Amino acid sequence: MRAVIFSWEYPPRIVGKLAEYVSTLATDLVKNKVETYVVTYHDSITGAVEEPNGAKVIRVTNPVHSHVSLLTWDLTLNQEVERAAANIYYKAQRQIDVIDVYDWHFIPAAVTIKNALGIPFVYSVDSLEDHRSPAANAPFNMAIRGIEWLGLFEAAAVTAKTDWMKNEIIRIYKVPKEKITVIPPSADSWVKDIISVYSSVKGGSDKP
């Protein structure tokens, strides 16, 4: 199986807890014979490298340096994520089984790639805009919530780390509960459970 992870943080770029989590996941996926790529962002270390853990990591930067907000930064950076993912796809005889997207930042790229190339994606929800900015109704927050909704709608499967988060996703975005799998990071079967979600969507029913 060939999987590509999209995450806006990955060591050495550590913003929150996501970087370590995704790094551990990539290491364990490789151990379980999943060919693993990570597409992430870095300002100065760019390009593709094979890390000691066996994962192939592609770091892209934003060609547009001046921005008015996180939103414009994100929406331009997504084209570079698409470029990196397309390069993996075409070099690998046009075969990527699944894309796993962490949080909303690279949802736009995942949705375009799904529509264009028929590669299904899993939306792994780490946090939601409603919790990060409670009761914020500015156009800025509305746009991020719109992207989260789009990701939940277009994803072949959704994963959450806790039952609480699963319920919050259902409450806020009215996602059918069958679409969401809870995989606690503490569980012994953690990686196996993630791989089984990947397998369930692989080959996707919505291939064009």
Next chain:
Amino acid sequence: MNRPLNVMMFSWEFPPRVIGGISPHVYFLSKSLAKNNVKVHVVTCDFPGAPEHETIEGVEVYRIDSYKNPSPDFATWVYLMNLNMQKEAAAIAAKLPEPIDVFHAHDWLVATTGIGLKHVFRTPLLVTMHSTEIGRRDGLHTMTERMIHETEAWLTYEAWRVVCCSDYMVQHVKWAFGLPADKLSMVPNGVNPHDYEGLEKHDLRSFRLKYALPHEKIVLYVGRLVYEKGIHILINAIPKVLSKTDAKFVIVGSGYMQEQLSNIVKSMGLEHKVLFTGFVDEASLLKLQKVADVSVVPSLFEPFGIVALEAMAAKSPVVVSDTGGLGEIVQHEVTGVKVYPNNTDSLAWGITKILTDDGFASHIRENAYKVILEKYDWDNIAQQTRGMYEAVLGEYSKSFWA
């Protein structure tokens, strides 16, 4: 290739959504390409009452959800709209029976759609740069202006070929983004002379009386009433023209200078000689251009100058200031009169010359119309554009993407 070329165009406006010059440009270009055996799929923003998908004279038009939630600002809206446009264009392209051969983007307003899809489908991207942020603002002064400028630079970097509508714009874009000369192409903007055919003579006589007395010649200005269009130069030239001949000045368009300009006219005691019509409908505009004895384009800054072409197509003699694209459209004393920019004496001289010499006026009228048919005909422009697509595909076929 045994099948017609398959092109997907991105434009933020397409009729009936008309905001500026890109909408009519993409409309006529795509229709003319269709007549020249190119299959064009236009992906554009939605508009109230316009269908999501329709076929216009062989052109497939798709209107996408243009993101109608409130946006923090215009530039952020552009990127949010592009998120939707790219997603929907990806789905449309993937479902077509034949693959898209070329993506063609118009201005930075669809930059991220074009750049992303280029890589995802590994299909060459062309861009037409209709204007630039650094030109519009005369420099870069805010973070938003820088962001737009850098997006334009990125778009021209990613494009296989960058198209501009005048030699002036080719030089400007080359300078603004530091592009190699062989990446740029000049394909002029077009005009449709057929729009002015069949306007009945009798109808025009009574139509003309709504604007001017029978003995008054009509001097027509069409454009926004803003500083860069030089309308204040024309207003100041009026007494100089009237000292030589009788005329009515018809000013079409609106803008922030309107009140100031009409106050100047009032202070000169010339209210009976100047008519501010405001924005007029398309049908009346065509007739006005047809009945005008001279059309004046006194711009101080002008990337192309489509209004001069329209006047030439309507067989109205033109007086233009020698700047930007205007200087290229008109050949002095052959297809029009060129005057010094920002100079009322020179402008008054040009207008008077045409109004007082009928032989000269008709000489210019005929020459200008001939050039319109030869150089600015949409059919001709479509063939040049198609040639450019074919050249790009020839280069592409030798690349590792093919």
